[in-house]
Amino acid sequence: MSWTRKFLRVNLTSGAITEEALNMQWAHDYLGQRGLATRYLVDEIDPACDALGPDNKMIMTTGPLTGTIASTGGRYSVVCKSPLTGTVACSNSGGFFGAELKFAGWDMIIFEGKAATPMYLSIEDDVATLLPADDLWGKTVWEADKMLRQKHQDPQTKIACVGRSAEEGCLYSAIVNDLHRAAGRSGVGTVMASKNLKAVIVRGTKGLGGIQDPKRFLQVTKDAKKVLADNAVTGQGLPAYGTQVLMNVINEVGALPTRNMRETQFEGASNVGGEAMHEPRKSDGKPNLTTNGACFSCTIACGRISTIDRTHFSVKDKPEYWINSGGLEYEAAWALGPDTGVDDIDALTYVNFLCNEDGMDPISFGSTVAAAMELFETGAITTEQTGGVELKFGSAEALCWAAEMTAKGEGFGIDLGLGSKRLCEKYGKPELSMTVKGQEFPAYDPRGIQGMGLAYATANRGACHLRGYTVASEILGIPEKTDPLESDGKAGLVKAFQDATAAVDSAGLCVFTTFAWTMDDIAPQVDAACEGDWSTERMMEVGERIWNLEKDFNQKAGITGADDTLPERLLKEAANTGPAKGRVNELDKMLPEYYQLRGYSTDGSMTDETRQKWALPS
Amino acid sequence: MQKSLHIDPAKCTGCLQCESACSLVNEGTVNPAKSRIKVFSFHDEGRFVPYTCTQCDEAWCMQACPVDAIVLNPVNGSKDVLSDVCVGCKVCTIACPFGTINYNTSTGKVVKCDLCGGDPECVSACPTQAITYVDANATGLDKMRAWAMKTDNAGA
Ligand code: SF4
Ligand code: SF4
Numbered sequence: 001m002s003w004t005r006k007f008l009r010v011n012l013t014s015g016a017i018t019e020e021a022l023n024m025q026w027a028h029d030y031l032g033q034r035g036l037a038t039r040y041l042v043d044e045i046d047p048a049c050d051a052l053g054p055d056n057k058m059i060m061t062t063g064p065l066t067g068t069i070a071s072t073g074g075r076y077s078v079v080c081k082s083p084l085t086g087t088v089a090c091s092n093s094g095g096f097f098g099a100e101l102k103f104a105g106w107d108m109i110i111f112e113g114k115a116a117t118p119m120y121l122s123i124e125d126d127v128a129t130l131l132p133a134d135d136l137w138g139k140t141v142w143e144a145d146k147m148l149r150q151k152h153q154d155p156q157t158k159i160a161c162v163g164r165s166a167e168e169g170c171l172y173s174a175i176v177n178d179l180h181r182a183a184g185r186s187g188v189g190t191v192m193a194s195k196n197l198k199a200v201i202v203r204g205t206k207g208l209g210g211i212q213d214p215k216r217f218l219q220v221t222k223d224a225k226k227v228l229a230d231n232a233v234t235g236q237g238l239p240a241y242g243t244q245v246l247m248n249v250i251n252e253v254g255a256l257p258t259r260n261m262r263e264t265q266f267e268g269a270s271n272v273g274g275e276a277m278h279e280p281r282k283s284d285g286k287p288n289l290t291t292n293g294a295c296f297s298c299t300i301a302c303g304r305i306s307t308i309d310r311t312h313f314s315v316k317d318k319p320e321y322w323i324n325s326g327g328l329e330y331e332a333a334w335a336l337g338p339d340t341g342v343d344d345i346d347a348l349t350y351v352n353f354l355c356n357e358d359g360m361d362p363i364s365f366g367s368t369v370a371a372a373m374e375l376f377e378t379g380a381i382t383t384e385q386t387g388g389v390e391l392k393f394g395s396a397e398a399l400c401w402a403a404e405m406t407a408k409g410e411g412f413g414i415d416l417g418l419g420s421k422r423l424c425e426k427y428g429k430p431e432l433s434m435t436v437k438g439q440e441f442p443a444y445d446p447r448g449i450q451g452m453g454l455a456y457a458t459a460n461r462g463a464c465h466l467r468g469y470t471v472a473s474e475i476l477g478i479p480e481k482t483d484p485l486e487s488d489g490k491a492g493l494v495k496a497f498q499d500a501t502a503a504v505d506s507a508g509l510c511v512f513t514t515f516a517w518t519m520d521d522i523a524p525q526v527d528a529a530c531e532g533d534w535s536t537e538r539m540m541e542v543g544e545r546i547w548n549l550e551k552d553f554n555q556k557a558g559i560t561g562a563d564d565t566l567p568e569r570l571l572k573e574a575a576n577t578g579p580a581k582g583r584v585n586e587l588d589k590m591l592p593e594y595y596q597l598r599g600y601s602t603d604g605s606m607t608d609e610t611r612q613k614w615a616l617p618s
Numbered sequence: 619m620q621k622s623l624h625i626d627p628a629k630c631t632g633c634l635q636c637e638s639a640c641s642l643v644n645e646g647t648v649n650p651a652k653s654r655i656k657v658f659s660f661h662d663e664g665r666f667v668p669y670t671c672t673q674c675d676e677a678w679c680m681q682a683c684p685v686d687a688i689v690l691n692p693v694n695g696s697k698d699v700l701s702d703v704c705v706g707c708k709v710c711t712i713a714c715p716f717g718t719i720n721y722n723t724s725t726g727k728v729v730k731c732d733l734c735g736g737d738p739e740c741v742s743a744c745p746t747q748a749i750t751y752v753d754a755n756a757t758g759l760d761k762m763r764a765w766a767m768k769t770d771n772a773g774a
Contacts, residue, residue, distance in 0.1 A: 207647030208647055209646060229745065297633060307664070
């Protein structure tokens with residue numbers, strides 16, 4: 001089975017906590033995690049509801065392989081309607097929280113309603129209790145984590161928590177678990193705080209049994225681990241450099257969005273990439289990177305554990321930051337670095353710490369600061385709004401200040417908490433917002449990697465690299481090399497990546513395995529663990545069904561094909577240097593074919609035929 | 619040759635594959651809470667340290683047990699708990715200076731590492747070779763090798 005087959009429903013309005021049986025028909029159709037929780041969400045909320053109102057629900061959800069020995073089998077997701085985009089939100093996190101929830105005997109938790117005063121949920125195996133969190137409200141994630149550990153006297157408790165930014169309404173707040181792992185994107189933390197829910201703490205001692213075919217599961221997971229170990233990316237690149245292995249690579253191919261995506265190459269890239277994290281610094285001879293760390297069950301261990309130079313201006317008077325904690329991964333390093341023009345690795349690491357400490361999505365935060373810097377340059381924002389701070393591209397001081405203000409939700413930090421789209425609208429220059437459906441771009445410029453333009457434009461949660469990572473094919477040649485500057489043939493590639501990723505997410509595995517694993521490596525693991533036949537074909541089918549379910553939710557929420565687009569800058573302003581010089585993204589060439597492959601109408605809407613084909617709920 | 623677990627914390631990533639393997643073989647479920655090897659994460663220091671029973675020669679737990687429920691396994695040198703003899707008095711848990719023998723509330727007996735009868739599962743599960751099973755007479759061999767390399771002055 002591998003599903004525990006039961007979940008918790010927590011009504012925050014009434015305080016009622018009930019146990020419910022998992023809908024196994026839905027589990028067979030949608031597998032788990034992302035897919036299954038979205039099925040519940042579609043069933044239980046009005047897609048048009050106010051994302052920050054009590055009618056929205058928030059689901060913390062695991063997959064059937066979460067809590068197993070399958071490599072990377074430790075993931076959970078948070079599914080709800082997003083306040084940033086108005087689309088379905090689904091943010092995936094690693095660490096140890098998801099597996100612990102499984103060990104306590106639960107596949108998911110559905111939170112509904114809104115508590116009258118701040119609360120947190122405590123789970124010890126079968127016993128779930130809502131407890132007052134008045135003393136935790138107003139505290140950072142790191143402070144709250146300490147207080148909860150002290151109170152419960154259990155060092156092995158796993159904690160997921162929101163920070164001050166979420167309480168203050170920052171629209172891209174994350175839920176942070178295990179101090180530095182986050183369900184990061186689309187403002188899922190903001191939704192949690194809107195329900196007056198500060199934290200969820202879990203202790204699971206029941207363990208996970210009931211693997212369908214234990215002997216075969218041992219064998220296929222072992223084989224699959226070997227594939228990861230033998231692969232150059234998952235066996236060497238990621239452990240040594242983390243996802244930061246990409247910084248110099250992406251810069252060289254001319255797809256590193258720079259200074260609010262005005263340029264596609266950053267002169268300071270090598271100062272903030274994976275290799276730079278290994279360089280001993282002058283002050284104490286230690287490198288930024290202390291070691292690599294893994295999420296539960298992960299045999300890749302891409303996680304960065306880093307320190308900040310104690311003599312750096314950001315922390316020299318703040319010994320509380322002289323610790324090791326989660327360091328820079330590529331997307332964060334890009335948003336905080338190249339996109340703001342800052343090449344100071346200690347400033348980036350400090351801001352990354354703050355993003356973890358107060359629960360902010362570093363991609364959205366960095367991109368919003370980048371937009372604010374361009375607004376400042378044009379004069380739309382002045383020192384009047386910033387309280388005297390020169391919010392200039394390249395200013396590490398300004399970046400650190402912006403992070404501190406946004407983390408606390410004070411002063412100009414309130415504006416920054418709006419996200420790039422609303423910020424640029426507020427200051428009269430919507431064209432400067434580098435977003436799709438209101439969500440900020442990640443670190444791949446679609447002028448230099450054509451397929452990513454289509455992936456961003458059509459991703460069901462707004463601009464996102466984790467919904468269809470064609471970078472794997474276009475740059476790294478996985479599973480086979482395609483030309484990044486060619487838009488021809490990308491529609492099929494994007495669709496295949498989108499469907500496969502939906503299935504991988506829903507299994508409870510980390511998408512980084514797919515640098516090495518194909519569905520032929522993944523399906524046997526699901527098949528050995530779960531009842532029913534889980535072939536590669538069925539996994540792809542389930543992935544496509546999930547994709548269409550999400551799409552249908554968005555359509556009912558009022559998102560249309562017109563929203564499947566990119567900012568003008570990427571469609572009209574050509575890249576000025578590097579291999580992509582002279583190129584724009586050719587979205588208009590790819591989109592019609594994509595809609596056709598998906599079975600949507602030419603304007604990008606879901607058709608009744610496609611809805612019926614996938615037996616989507618009406 | 620008698621063998622011993624050898625732990626190199628510097629290689630550990632904190633993935634807990636060892637805890638899962640240990641609980642799976644001993645408890646039948648993946649359940650790190652019931653693992654006999656524990657991996658400690660010292661967050662602020664950025665260190666992960668696996669820790670378990672070192673199979674003391676004159677084992678405190680074995681000496682303390684009033685009913686002789688802990689016995690020497692002559693083949694691999696482990697000190698094994700005889701579950702049907704153990705009365706759950708927990709005296710051994712007090713006697714052990716290292717905390718590596720623990721009471722299991724669901725069975726009412728104590729549990730400790732028994733080297734899986736000579737083929738430790740944590741060793742096979744560890745993806746980084748942070749835990750190895752080596753000649754008990756030379757657990758320091760790899761450290762000696764590392765230092766020996768540094769004393770080579772051939773290139774000087
Ligand atoms: S590859 Fe990285 S993010 Fe994925 S599970 Fe492993 S450590 Fe976590
Ligand atoms: S399996 Fe190895 S790397 Fe993973 S936690 Fe255990 S000792 Fe560390």
